[in-house]
Amino acid sequence: xxxxxxxxxxxxxxxxxxxxxxxxxxxxxxxxxxxxxxxxxxxxxxxxxxxxxxxxxxxxxxxxxxxxxxxxxxxxxxxxxxxxxxxxxxxxxxxxxxxxxxxxxxxxxxxxxxxxxxxxxxxxxxxxxxxxxxxxxxxxxxxxxxxxx
Amino acid sequence: xxxxxxxxxxxxxxxxxxxxxxxxxxxxxxxxxxxxxxxxxxxxxxxxxxxxxxxxxxxxxxxxxxxxxxxxxxxxxxxxxxxxxxxxxxxxxxxxxxxxxxxxxxxxxxxxxxxxxxxxxxxxxxxxxxxxxxxxxxxxxxxxxxxxxxxxxxxxxxxxxxxxxxxxxxxxxxxxxxxxxxxxxxxxxxxxxxxxxxxxxxxxxxxxxxxxxxxxxxxxxxxxxxxxx
Numbered sequence: 153x154x155x156x157x158x159x160x161x162x163x164x165x166x167x168x169x170x171x172x173x174x175x176x177x178x179x180x181x182x183x184x185x186x187x188x189x190x191x192x193x194x195x196x197x198x199x200x201x202x203x204x205x206x207x208x209x210x211x212x213x214x215x216x217x218x219x220x221x222x223x224x225x226x227x228x229x230x231x232x233x234x235x236x237x238x239x240x241x242x243x244x245x246x247x248x249x250x251x252x253x254x255x256x257x258x259x260x261x262x263x264x265x266x267x268x269x270x271x272x273x274x275x276x277x278x279x280x281x282x283x284x285x286x287x288x289x290x291x292x293x294x295x296x297x298x299x300x301x
Numbered sequence: 302x303x304x305x306x307x308x309x310x311x312x313x314x315x316x317x318x319x320x321x322x323x324x325x326x327x328x329x330x331x332x333x334x335x336x337x338x339x340x341x342x343x344x345x346x347x348x349x350x351x352x353x354x355x356x357x358x359x360x361x362x363x364x365x366x367x368x369x370x371x372x373x374x375x376x377x378x379x380x381x382x383x384x385x386x387x388x389x390x391x392x393x394x395x396x397x398x399x400x401x402x403x404x405x406x407x408x409x410x411x412x413x414x415x416x417x418x419x420x421x422x423x424x425x426x427x428x429x430x431x432x433x434x435x436x437x438x439x440x441x442x443x444x445x446x447x448x449x450x451x452x453x454x455x456x457x458x459x460x461x462x463x464x465x466x467x468x469x470x471x472x473x474x475x476x477x478x479x480x481x482x483x484x485x486x487x488x489x490x491x492x493x494x495x496x497x498x499x500x501x502x503x504x505x506x507x508x509x510x511x512x513x514x515x516x517x518x519x520x521x522x523x524x525x526x527x528x529x530x
Contacts, residue, residue, distance in 0.1 A: 212381065212382060212406075212409055212412065213408065214408070214411060214412075234382065235358070236358050236380070236382040236383050236385070236386040237382045239382075239386055240382045240385050240386065240412065240416070243415075243416060244412060244415060247415055247416075248415055260359065260360075262359070262360040262361060263358070263359075263360060263386075263390075266360065266390070266394055270393070
């Protein structure tokens with residue numbers, strides 16, 4: 153499978169390495185050339201020698217997406233640090249380039265929920281964190297709750 | 302536009318601030334939303350309660366500002382992705398009847414088109430359009446594009462060897478879907494009649510269906526078929 157990852161921060165670079173280690177073709181796009189170094193963290197050879205691709209460019213520029221190989225992509229991950237950028241490029245990947253699998257990382261739970269309803273598949277780390285924290289606290293509260301006792 | 306509309310403007314940059322002031326002066330109710338604290342404080346000194354501090358791409362910020370009763374949302378921030386998102390949620394989630402989006406980078410126009418975020422305004426394009434108009438050796442100039450109405454108005458200078466030069470307007474068979482509406486000659490504009498004889502150097506204005514530009518360029522162009530440019 154050919155995976156295109158746009159936005160190569162902590163999340164994007166980790167997913168990129170995992171996909172590569174799983175034997176998939178991986179191409180990364182980031183506007184910061186330094187993001188390339190992050191990809192090589194914990195690798196024993198360079199990102200390219202490991203089989204990865206890296207393109208410097210702005211996520212919203214169609215030319216950059218094309219150079220990174222969006223037309224061949226089987227999966228597209230939008231993981232830049234901008235929620236709005238991720239929402240817009242995910243729609244471009246879906247509607248213009250017909251990428252079969254598109255996922256957008258959205259930090260804001262409200263936008264993530266609404267766009268999920270609109271057919272943009274979203275992952276919201278904030279929502280996951282909220283649920284885990286609530287579960288932990290409620291469990292503690294349940295254990296020693298005055299109402300329960 | 303009728304008086305007393307509720308208009309939300311996202312982004313208090315030069316465009317947003319001036320726009321908000323003009324709209325308020327015209328009697329509209331305006332909420333301007335600005336994300337940068339310092340900019341907000343500056344604008345707030347003049348516009349007071351009409352400017353809100355917050356990120357206009359946060360749904361709760363839009364809701365707090367009363368987007369559900371907005372007649373129009375205008376997104377003029379410096380980020381095209383923000384403008385696209387704000388307009389998209391305004392229209393699709395909050396069912397705002399009218400939106401206007403600003404395009405900062407003309408290369409992003411295709412994304413606005415793809416996501417059907419229209420109308421949009423690009424200052425760069427407007428200036429290019431004016432430039433095109435000012436440059437003397439132009440062929441055909443777009444004066445007005447109304448893609449929704451599927452209508453364009455163009456202006457073209459008849460070259461010295463124009464194939465229509467010396468012909469009566471009544472004898473012309475204009476390409477189907479186009480109409481000659483005006484002739485500018487020696488600084489004077491007039492509506493041509495059937496007996497008007499076109500001359501080289503005339504500037505002709507025509508209304509046409511989109512996509513007929515090339516045909517029209519050839520129709521009014523050089524007799525050798527080389528076109529006007």
